[in-house]
Amino acid sequence: MDRDTAEPSVSSLPGDRAKRWVEYHHEVAAPSTYVYEFVLDATAPAAGPFCTDVDGNVLMDFTCHVASAPLGYNNPLILDRLGELELVDPLRIAGQDFYISGGWPPEAPDGPGPSQLMHRLVEATEHFDFDRVFLSNSGAEAVENAIKVCYADGGHRAVTFEGAFHGRTLGALSLNRSKRNHRKGYPEVPGVLSVPYCGCHTECTCGWQTDGPGGNALADRLHPKQGNLDPAEVAFIILEPVQGEGGYRIPNPTFIDDLQAIIDEHDIRLIADEIQSGLGRTGEMWGIDHTPLEPDVICSAKGLRVGATISKGSLFPEETGRISSTWGAGDIVGAMRGVAVLDAINEEDLLTNATDRGEQFTEAMTDADPSGVEAVRGLGLMLALDFETKELRDAVVDDAFDRGLLLLGCGYRTLRVLPPLDVTEREIDLAVSVLTESIEAAN
Numbered sequence: 001m002d003r004d005t006a007e008p009s010v011s012s013l014p015g016d017r018a019k020r021w022v023e024y025h026h027e028v029a030a031p032s033t034y035v036y037e038f039v040l041d042a043t044a045p046a047a048g049p050f051c052t053d054v055d056g057n058v059l060m061d062f063t064c065h066v067a068s069a070p071l072g073y074n075n076p077l078i079l080d081r082l083g084e085l086e087l088v089d090p091l092r093i094a095g096q097d098f099y100i101s102g103g104w105p106p107e108a109p110d111g112p113g114p115s116q117l118m119h120r121l122v123e124a125t126e127h128f129d130f131d132r133v134f135l136s137n138s139g140a141e142a143v144e145n146a147i148k149v150c151y152a153d154g155g156h157r158a159v160t161f162e163g164a165f166h167g168r169t170l171g172a173l174s175l176n177r178s179k180r181n182h183r184k185g186y187p188e189v190p191g192v193l194s195v196p197y198c199g200c201h202t203e204c205t206c207g208w209q210t211d212g213p214g215g216n217a218l219a220d221r222l223h224p225k226q227g228n229l230d231p232a233e234v235a236f237i238i239l240e241p242v243q244g245e246g247g248y249r250i251p252n253p254t255f256i257d258d259l260q261a262i263i264d265e266h267d268i269r270l271i272a273d274e275i276q277s278g279l280g281r282t283g284e285m286w287g288i289d290h291t292p293l294e295p296d297v298i299c300s301a302k303g304l305r306v307g308a309t310i311s312k313g314s315l316f317p318e319e320t321g322r323i324s325s326t327w328g329a330g331d332i333v334g335a336m337r338g339v340a341v342l343d344a345i346n347e348e349d350l351l352t353n354a355t356d357r358g359e360q361f362t363e364a365m366t367d368a369d370p371s372g373v374e375a376v377r378g379l380g381l382m383l384a385l386d387f388e389t390k391e392l393r394d395a396v397v398d399d400a401f402d403r404g405l406l407l408l409g410c411g412y413r414t415l416r417v418l419p420p421l422d423v424t425e426r427e428i429d430l431a432v433s434v435l436t437e438s439i440e441a442a443n
């Protein structure tokens, strides 16, 4: 498939083969998050955002597997590196917890192991003086380990934000505040307080700013006389630098300044959950790089292929066995994919591309001014459209799918748009034209 000329081309979606796959899948797969009747043909041509389904339809994927495939399909920057691996049994070699694997000088930059991935992650967070990484298997585990590390350092209370999503293990889900069914009926870590996440960009209407003694919802709770939360008991504040599942909300700078003041005053640890906003998605390596905040821990996953909890050596518990995972860091190929993604972001200047192409999308959609769209927002390639109603948003997702453009909803009536980090000008133009047609048709 030639990425420079490919276009979405669909006859019927889902086609007959896709229907059979979906039926079979539902016989054996437990119900989880299932959005589309889209069945990727993993053996058929695919390049960048373009992929082929089992009926031969060519689709344009602007979901990037919810940011887990940040470079789209069959990216040579990744495939070529993986193709060079000459290993006895790459898939059988578990992570680094019980022993580490070698075979090349440890500092060799192209060595494919978890240590090289950790090295890259330390480099990518050196502006925060981070020097240690714990690798796990998923985003939820990256969060789970981050909160364990903070609890181990002291405190039994935690602060999360309205609209937050941090994963589905019991610890991580206790911090979720996006959809009720994520937590319904499950036991939770006690002592979690939630306060508004201020994404207001004119007047603050979310409840963050108050007339109370602290001037905002968290400072009020922490106030020495009138508050009811003892800062000494707070193990961490966990923040998505741009809220993902909750609606691609970009924080208000005043909200960030307020958080900074609270953290400085009370010396509270900050966990930045960068699982959706990190790895270049917003045009900076980490979403938090757009703010003056200095996190104590960063959680990453998705595009890395493994989970990563990154911090300072002084914060991780010294005693062995406090955190551990047999397949943490995945296998050699998994760890190598994380290395290749980070190298591609740096070597191909994908942060600049994310910024430029994000602006192109936002300007083009703003100019198109489609009816029923309240706002076009975004930071880098973490892009969103707010619709007047949830029904219209859902209809647009369905219509775009019928035209061969894969998109996802988030929040209540928001559409999220996640092109690959190396998306081209032509591909953005193409997506904008399909999307505007879909909005027109769905109105």
Ligand SMILES: Cc1ncc(COP(=O)(O)O)c(C=O)c1O
Residues within 6 Å of the ligand: 066, 138, 139, 140, 141, 143, 165, 166, 167, 168, 240, 244, 245, 273, 274, 275, 276, 277, 301, 302
């Ligand atoms: C911000 C954030 N945190 C945590 C997670 C959980 O990651 P995983 O699905 O890999 O467990 C997600 C997944 O979408 C996420 O967006």
